[in-house]
Structure formats: structure tokens, C-alpha cells
Amino acid sequence: MKIHDISMLLNSDVAEWPGDTPFQFQLNWTKQQSGSVNVGQITTSTHIGTHIDAPFHFNEQGKKVHELPLENYIVDAIVIDVSGQDVISRESLKEVLTGKAKAVLFRTNAWNKRVIFPDEIPVFEVGVVEWMVERGIVLLGVDLPSVDAITSKDLPMHHALGTAGRYILEGLVLDEIKEGTYQLIALPLKIEGADGSPVRAVLVEQVHF
Ligand SMILES: Nc1ccccc1C(=O)C[C@H](N)C(=O)O
Ligand SMILES: [Zn+2]
Ligand SMILES: [Zn+2]
Incomplete structure (x- = not known):
């Protein structure tokens, strides 16, 4: 079994959505101060780095993070390379064999410097x-x-995804990932009422003997 980590590193350099809360981790209580342990504190937007959007992010009636079905986040996934395309069309995908994949991950390769928020990104039809x-x-x-x-x-x-009952995972790191099929694991934190959550996303590659 090989595990590919496809998550962004979280530190104060990571680019937040313009105007949103920057990510910060700090040691709030040192071992010296507490006499026993180091204890950290994080400050973050729910949409930092590699994260899921709950439907409530864009729909008042939508499901919140604690209500999301976990089956969506431990799934067979296919990685499709669409690098160089400004618009990802339905037409361009019609020949793709997706088999039993329940998740599709698009590798656009269009966000290379994660410390800079992009002005323009590829869009989906x-x-x-x-x-x-x-x-x-x-x-x-x-x-x-x-x-x-x-x-x-x-x-x-x-909205089209939400209406169709489909779910969203953003900020993946797919630079090193080849097209193909994997098991995706990307579980959100169980934050009550939340509109989104950072995840640790990995692709598990089945190694055959
Ligand atoms: N954090 C924000 C702050 C203000 C306005 C939009 C966002 C977003 O996160 C939008 C993006 N489409 C997202 O779902 O991640
Ligand atoms: Zn988001
Ligand atoms: Zn989003």
C-alpha cells in the first residue's frame, strides 16, 4: 500500500481567500509555562488549504459539516489530468472511463504557488x-x-453540484499524482454547524504483487 499525501501544508504563509482569516498556529502554553506540556492554538478560516465545502457554504438550507455523510470522503477516486485547459467541458470528458469511481479529482496544475492567491483559475462547464x-x-x-x-x-x-446532491473538495495537491484510480480519504472535522472544514487528504494506491 502506498499513501500519497495530497494535502496543503498549513502555516502562516498559506494564501487565504482574499479578505478571509489567515491561518495561524502558535504555541500558546509552553512546556516550561505549564510545567508539563506544550499546547498550541490555531486560528483559521474553514476554507483554508485542502478543505471541503458543506452545502451550507452557499445554501442557507444546505447540510452543515457535522451532517455530511462520511461515505463521500472514503471512496474510489479517479484522477484526470486537464492541465492546459482554461475551460473543462463535459464534451472533453465523454471518452473518459470512470469505472466504479465515486470521486473525480481534476489535476489542472494551474495553482503552483500556494503562498499566492491566484487571480484566475480554470473553470468548469x-x-x-x-x-x-x-x-x-x-x-x-x-x-x-x-x-x-x-x-x-x-x-x-x-450550486449545480449542491442541487444534484454532489460534494466539493478544494485545494488538493496533485502535482505528483499520475492519472489513474486510487482510494481517496479526506475526512472533515466534526465541527457542529460549520460551512466547511480543512481535511487531511490522501490517495491510497493499491500495490499488486
Ligand atoms: N472563503 C471565502 C471568503 C469569502 C468569499 C468566498 C470564500 C470562499 O471560500 C469561496 C470558495 N469558492 C470556496 O468555497 O472555498
Ligand atoms: Zn471552500
Ligand atoms: Zn468552494
Whole structure:
């Protein structure tokens, strides 16, 4: 079994969404002060680094993080390379064999410096959601800070996914990952009422003897 870590490193250099809370970890109570242990504190947006969006992020009636079905986040996944494409269309995906994959992870390779927030990112045609539904794919993952354009306010892809009962994983690190099938594990924290949560995302590669 080989485990690929596809999560962003969290520290104060990681680029937050413009205007959102920067990530910070600090030792709040040192071993010297407490007499026994080091104790840290984190300050973060729920949309930092590699994270999931709960439907409540963009829909008042949507599910919150503690209500999300965990089956979505331990799944067979396919990684598809779409690098160089500004628009990822349904048409361009029609020949792709997704087999029993329940998650699709798109490798755009368009966000290389994670300390800088990108101005522009590749976008998805909403038809990609229908393509997912036809194939029984429940989760869309991207190596980008959003599944919609950065400046979008109406968030067509977020809403199309939410309406179709599909789920969102953002900020993956897929630079080193080859196209193919893996097991994805990316569990959100059990934060009551939350709109999103950082995850530790990994791809497990089955090694055959
Ligand atoms: N953190 C934010 C603060 C303000 C406005 C948008 C965001 C987002 O996170 C949007 C992005 N599409 C996301 O779901 O991660
Ligand atoms: Zn998000
Ligand atoms: Zn999002």
C-alpha cells in the first residue's frame, strides 16, 4: 500500500481567500509555562488549504459539516489530468472511463504557488455535473481554491453540484499524482454547524504483487 499525501501544508504563509482569516498556529502554553506540556492554538478560516465545502457554504438550507455523510470522503477516486485547459467541458470528458469511481479529482496544475492567491483559475462547464450524475460520481475534487471562477458571486458550479446532491473538495495537491484510480480519504472535522472544514487528504494506491 502506498499513501500519497495530497494535502496543503498549513502555516502562516498559506494564501487565504482574499479578505478571509489567515491561518495561524502558535504555541500558546509552553512546556516550561505549564510545567508539563506544550499546547498550541490555531486560528483559521474553514476554507483554508485542502478543505471541503458543506452545502451550507452557499445554501442557507444546505447540510452543515457535522451532517455530511462520511461515505463521500472514503471512496474510489479517479484522477484526470486537464492541465492546459482554461475551460473543462463535459464534451472533453465523454471518452473518459470512470469505472466504479465515486470521486473525480481534476489535476489542472494551474495553482503552483500556494503562498499566492491566484487571480484566475480554470473553470468548469456546469454540464460536468450532469456527466458526474450519469456516472454515479458523488464528489468533485480540484487542485484549485474554488470550483468556480475566483470573482464569481453566483457560483454556478457550487450550486449545480449542491442541487444534484454532489460534494466539493478544494485545494488538493496533485502535482505528483499520475492519472489513474486510487482510494481517496479526506475526512472533515466534526465541527457542529460549520460551512466547511480543512481535511487531511490522501490517495491510497493499491500495490499488486
Ligand atoms: N472563503 C471565502 C471568503 C469569502 C468569499 C468566498 C470564500 C470562499 O471560500 C469561496 C470558495 N469558492 C470556496 O468555497 O472555498
Ligand atoms: Zn471552500
Ligand atoms: Zn468552494
